[in-house]
Amino acid sequence: MxxxxxxxxxxxxxxxxxxxxxxxxxxxxxxxxxxxxxxxxxxxxxxxxxxxxxxxxxxFPRELGTLIRYAQNTSTDAHYHFSALPTVMPWLGRYFMAxxxxxxxxxxxxxxxxxxxxxxxxxxxxxxxxxxxxLRKVGWIKAFRAEESLEKGMAELEKLKPYGLSIDTLDTAGIAEREPFLGEGLIGALHFRDPxxxxxxxxxxxxxxxxxxxxxxxxxxxxxxxxxxxxxxxxxxxxxxxxxxxxxxxxxxxxxxxxxxxxxxxxxLGIKRGYHQHFHPNGNAVLNRPVLDVDGGFLLAPMMRGIRLTTGAEFADRDAAPSPVQVERAIPKARKLFPLGDAVEDKPWMGARPCFPDxxxxxxxxxxxxxxxxxxxxxxxxxxxxxxxxxxxxxxxxxxxxxxxxxxxxxxxx
The missing domain is CATH 3.50.50.60 (FAD/NAD(P)-binding domain)
Known part of the structure; x- marks a missing residue:
């Protein structure tokens, strides 16, 4: 050439x-x-x-309860490696300030x-x-199980009104109408229709x-x-x-x-690692659009390879060995939300998101x-x-x- x-x-x-x-x-x-x-x-x-x-x-969250939960390092939506803390903490400090x-x-x-x-x-x-x-112009659903998280979602909706977005507020019947195969326990949701x-x-x-x-x-x-x-x-x-x-x-x-x-x-430049794994749906179950289980700390998205289960952020050295504990924690919760069958891949995929504090x-x-x-x-x-x-x-x-x-x-x- x-x-x-x-x-x-x-x-x-x-x-x-x-x-x-x-x-x-x-x-x-x-x-x-x-x-x-x-x-x-x-x-x-x-x-x-x-x-x-x-x-x-x-x-970066500022609620004391959320910070304590993350510090315990047992959540689905956030995880950290103790060995990475000397490197990660200064960046997290800047992230908190921003x-x-x-x-x-x-x-x-x-x-x-x-x-x-x-x-x-x-x-x-x-x-x-x-x-x-x-491309499927179906948007995505942000679903809530707890009253506190639902209230935060409604407050977010108010802040978004000046931007002219199309967002539907769903009760349990509305959720069931748009996603008939979702399990029980969801008390409300927001359907973001623009994405x-x-x-x-x-x-x-x-x-x-x-x-x-x-x-x-x-x-x-x-x-x-x-x-x-x-x-x-x-x-x-x-x-x-x-x-x-x-x-x-x-x-x-x-x-x-x-x-x-x-x-x-x-x-x-900081790193937030993340994982996903695909699953076959059980029977005739269909997921029409991505659904975020806010309180569960995971998202399910229909993909060509199956239903993709994605996790939140993992704070670790970029090149450290995979530690997909968030996927393991999410799978039982995800199967309660949607009838997932067997995994498509033998193990979860891992990637790294490049992030600046602001x-x-x-x-x-x-x-x-x-x-x-x-x-x-x-x-x-x-x-x-x-x-x-x-x-x-x-x-x-x-x-x-x-x-x-x-x-x-x-x-x-x-």
Whole structure:
């Protein structure tokens, strides 16, 4: 292959693939580099939601009871490794501070321009990539078992009213009408109707990557760790030989720090690991849309491979061995919520979410190097935000007028 290109994009998850598409569409020659296939890391394992209604971030809890429960390390929605605490605690402290009312308001202000365009950008990609069959416009249900959590849900609903979202309030009869196979014990729910549900997140990313190549882009296997400055700009080693470029985009998700730290940048990128496992439904049971059991601390989502059970956050070293205790804790609860049969896989899948304390990504250029760009840290919303942040980054690289002010996503904001 020709060893020169305009832009190298490092990382073929949803974020990197999306940036590569937008750049290729704008006339830049792009080479996408990953050690694996497209969408086979963090982008593969998630709830499959294009979360068009997720206005408020996953803030650090401040209720004393919740903090005590998490500290006991026996919950389904959060787990931590004791060995990782010396590394994790300073980051959690910053996360706690950024989750103040003032901090959350700042995050909402920064996230909303991205959130509100997220589904539109995906649908544009889907139509072009002939991938619309992955999308089901059924929203998702947030279900409650306890009065206290239901009250919090209703308070959340009030705060969301200014954003013009379509949200239905469901009583037990309403839940049963929309999801007839859910078990007893739910006392109310919110049906968020704006988000899209994806039946195979990894498959969607692969479809986008295929579309990228039809535009003339090139996708090659390579090791991002070989990135080095070159007289022409940047160079990385690939299976097809060295590739040189004027610009390089670091879109490596939870591995992004392995590049930017070597180049002299300091950003507080944290990791929230997560797990999922698929199950066959028993008999003729059908789940029509993703359902979050708030008090159970897990989510069930209908996927091509079966019913996907997803867990909350695990705070551990990124590369530590899997410890899927949250899945083990969730399975008995999940079988009470929905008639799950046998597991599809022998063991749960594990991935790592790249998160910044203020719950916003970094979309910016490196101020110490010419042609260095950052696109990572999308926390729980990589699938949601990949296409829209890819557009913003491409506009910045090509000198277009950005569709929104990029300053909330600066690399030097910490």
């Amino acid at each position: 020709d060893g020169k290109t305009d832009v190298l994009v490092l990382g073929a998850g949803i974020v990197g693939v999306s940036a590569a598409i937008h750049l290729q569409r704008r006339g830049r020659a792009v080479v996408l580099v990953d050690r694996r296939g497209a969408g086979e890391e963090t982008s593969y394992g998630n709830a499959g939601l294009i979360e068009r209604a997720s206005v408020f971030p996953y803030a 989750s103040s009312p003032e901090g959350v308001a700042k995050t909402v202000s920064g996230a909303w321009p991205l959130i509100q365009r997220s589904l539109d950008e995906h649908e544009d990609f889907m139509e072009a990539a002939q991938a619309s069959h992955f 899209g549900a994806i039946s195979d997140p990894g498959g969607l990313v692969k479809a986008y990557a295929d579309y990228f190549t039809t535009l003339g882009g090139r996708f090659v296997q390579g090791d991002a760790q070989t990135l080095e400055e070159h007289p022409a700009g940047w160079q990385v080693e690939t299976e097809a030989g060295p590739v040189q470029s004027r610009d390089v985009v670091v879109a490596l998700g939870p591995w992004s720090n392995t590049i930017y730290e070597k180049l002299g940048y300091a950003m507080p 719950m916003l990504p970094v979309i910016d250029k490196g101020d110490k190097h010419k042609g260095l760009w950052f696109d990572f840290g999308h926390q729980h919303h990589g699938l949601t935000l990949g296409p829209v942040t890819g557009r913003l980054l491409a506009e910045m690289i090509t000198g277009e007028e950005p569709f929104t002010d990029p300053s909330p996503y600066r690399a030097d904001r910490f």
